[in-house]
Amino acid sequence: MSVFTDLDHHTRADLDLILTDVLSSVLAEEAIATHNQLPQGPLAVARLAIHDQLDHGYAIVEVRAGVSLARVIAARMMSVASPDLDDIADAIAELGNIAGGNVKTLLCLHARMSLPISEITEQAPFADPEPQDGGAYVRAMVLGHVAQLAIRPDAAIDGLVWPPFTPDEMLETSP
């Protein structure tokens, strides 16, 4: 049990709001919460970890979207007509970063967040309606496409990179 598990109805509504706000902001299009499924085929995935330093719990925050939507997101974010794979990876990672930062602010009082990583994958999305780890996911529709924001407590954090950490007391005595 941690701040990331067994989220109540109100918190899930806040997650809905985070996902729709993030999508609306980067795309300048209306996004609405939905229960529709993610598209079949390859998905662009952004993943980062949050470490709650009060209860020492970890969670993976993951944003998924079909490659078609991810391409549109990259094109809008970077003002290019034909984003390449690096652009798509960068854009979906930043989308995950924004969503993750908002999740951290929503759920944690004192926490650290890893840097986001991204990939294009065919791996099945996290979509268990009653996940064993107490996690949760919400979905939103924008431009006719579905995107998903998931919180996965205790998921593996291998491969994630954490920003440098310097305790405040050390920084404050630096010249």
Added chain:
Amino acid sequence: MKILIADDSKAMRMIVVRTMRQAGLEGHKIIEAEDGKQALKLAQEEKPDLILSDWNMPEMTGIEFLRALRGTGSTTPFCFVTSEGSEEMRTMAEQAGALGLIAKPFTPELFADTLSQVVSA
């Protein structure tokens, strides 16, 4: 006016530039850095008039960048543009000498409100 934008995401650096334009804060020379370490170097070499920086970055975080910059005696206006907008971070930013913290997702209006005191249209 010269503005340094530090963010490890190219997409976000472009969004920041575009949002400044939408906020009516355009026509300025933009220089970019991919992490805090590079940003600190550029800040010392280029002497920007304003710095907009992400918080979570590789090599050196935004708050470390700000503290190191202030440690050199620089008083360049510095504003965070970051995905995390907790009260804890806002307090840390203010105590370290930032003029504000703009949390993502943001609007052109928020940019204008926060930066109008240091950026001319």
